[in-house]
Amino acid sequence: MTIHRVIRKVQRFEGWFGGGAALCLIAGLYVGLIGSPPDYYQGEVVRIMYIHVPLAHTSLLGYTVLAVGSLWYLWKRDPIVDNMCQAVAALSAVFTALALGTGMIWGKPTWDTWWTWDARLTSFTVLLLILIGYLMLRTFVDDPEKEARYGAILAIVGFVDLPIIHFSVEWWRTLHQPQSISMRGVSISSGLLVPLLLMSVGMSLLFSYMLMVRTQLLYLDRLLHAKKGRLLSQFHLSKSDS
Amino acid sequence: MISFNVIRWIVWKDFVTELRSRETISSMVFFALIVILIFSFSFSMDQQAAREVIAGIMWVAFAFTGIIGLGKSFSTELQNDCLEALQMVPEAKGAIYLGKVAANFAFMFVVEILLFPMFVILFNLEVVEEISLLLLVFFLATVGLSAIGTLFSALTVQIRAREVMLPILLLPLVVPVMIAAVEATKGALNGDPPALYEQWLELLAIYDVVFTVVSFWMFEFVMDS
Numbered sequence: 001m002t003i004h005r006v007i008r009k010v011q012r013f014e015g016w017f018g019g020g021a022a023l024c025l026i027a028g029l030y031v032g033l034i035g036s037p038p039d040y041y042q043g044e045v046v047r048i049m050y051i052h053v054p055l056a057h058t059s060l061l062g063y064t065v066l067a068v069g070s071l072w073y074l075w076k077r078d079p080i081v082d083n084m085c086q087a088v089a090a091l092s093a094v095f096t097a098l099a100l101g102t103g104m105i106w107g108k109p110t111w112d113t114w115w116t117w118d119a120r121l122t123s124f125t126v127l128l129l130i131l132i133g134y135l136m137l138r139t140f141v142d143d144p145e146k147e148a149r150y151g152a153i154l155a156i157v158g159f160v161d162l163p164i165i166h167f168s169v170e171w172w173r174t175l176h177q178p179q180s181i182s183m184r185g186v187s188i189s190s191g192l193l194v195p196l197l198l199m200s201v202g203m204s205l206l207f208s209y210m211l212m213v214r215t216q217l218l219y220l221d222r223l224l225h226a227k228k229g230r231l232l233s234q235f236h237l238s239k240s241d242s
Numbered sequence: 243m244i245s246f247n248v249i250r251w252i253v254w255k256d257f258v259t260e261l262r263s264r265e266t267i268s269s270m271v272f273f274a275l276i277v278i279l280i281f282s283f284s285f286s287m288d289q290q291a292a293r294e295v296i297a298g299i300m301w302v303a304f305a306f307t308g309i310i311g312l313g314k315s316f317s318t319e320l321q322n323d324c325l326e327a328l329q330m331v332p333e334a335k336g337a338i339y340l341g342k343v344a345a346n347f348a349f350m351f352v353v354e355i356l357l358f359p360m361f362v363i364l365f366n367l368e369v370v371e372e373i374s375l376l377l378l379v380f381f382l383a384t385v386g387l388s389a390i391g392t393l394f395s396a397l398t399v400q401i402r403a404r405e406v407m408l409p410i411l412l413l414p415l416v417v418p419v420m421i422a423a424v425e426a427t428k429g430a431l432n433g434d435p436p437a438l439y440e441q442w443l444e445l446l447a448i449y450d451v452v453f454t455v456v457s458f459w460m461f462e463f464v465m466d467s
Contacts, residue, residue, distance in 0.1 A: 074463055129414040140402045150397055153460045160456050161415050168418035
């Protein structure tokens, strides 16, 4: 069986993503931790934002990739797209959990509480629950084709649900500070913006790199299972002949 | 195209099975009563406290009993390979979905209507004028729960650990329904002017439309084999 052409492309480019991620993250961490001033109101605590915000952005980006990949899978039924979906779901779950964790660490000194039922915290928690549900669902289906199809259905329904969940909890309660970077312009100083952007780009590149590696891993795993199945059936056939 | 005949027969079939076995509605009502009992033990409520939390308790009870009904909706089809028969229906699968949604909605709504007087009696609620708005809240929220719940009932019925996976997958997705239903019910029970909580009714209506359409579309993919 020849290596999938997508995998060949990925293997050619993944080094660039990994290298770019390392460069951006190292530069971003340097500027963020050493080269930038502490925030006027928040002091040194603000520095965890350089990790927290990129993690949150990247996990949302990951969920978008998951939804697009799931639509694509239902349309084309290409198994490698499903490998990608499985990889991106696991990574998004990790990034979402890390975003929640770093947010809690930031919230303790700033809001004086580890946890509050604020709109964005709540919708990220629900996002994490959906992703964990997705990963659990996949382990409970025996047939790989069905596993991919059911996972895709859940991912798409969840993706449609996310904005509604977000609005409903936003109406329900709001404490989180409004986004600093929005369509209406940037409301933070450039000293904080540079490390934030570097870390955001770096985190997205890191996510893409990990996604590429993990997709290959799952793809090879599937090939291995197929091969094992073929060998076993040959073995049983030859035994029944003799 | 959607075959109205298929919808009609699915609903008829589910109603007849329910009338003969009386399994779903009776188990849902009984389970909900136990939930109410447990809640009143664990909060040891006086009348004032009850007013604050009753809407939440009500919708937790409704959602849990709804999940029982939704789970049974497709797991009964496993007997005698009825699920395979449904998959072989030579019509668009969306008709099966709509029929099942209608039947599930009817069961859940009947249970809610039966249970509501229990809440009124057990927690000394005063329901005076807003009963029609309250019914609208029940209606909209139950449509939402059954629209998305039917899809996941069909999806989880063919996997391992389905009794666990249905609530695990469904409950995070119905967070907007729960929030909106609780807030609107609270408003209606307190006798607030409807303008204060009509945004929740709008949210419920939007959710219903969006998820009926999305689930209807996704159901094709659940059923193809």
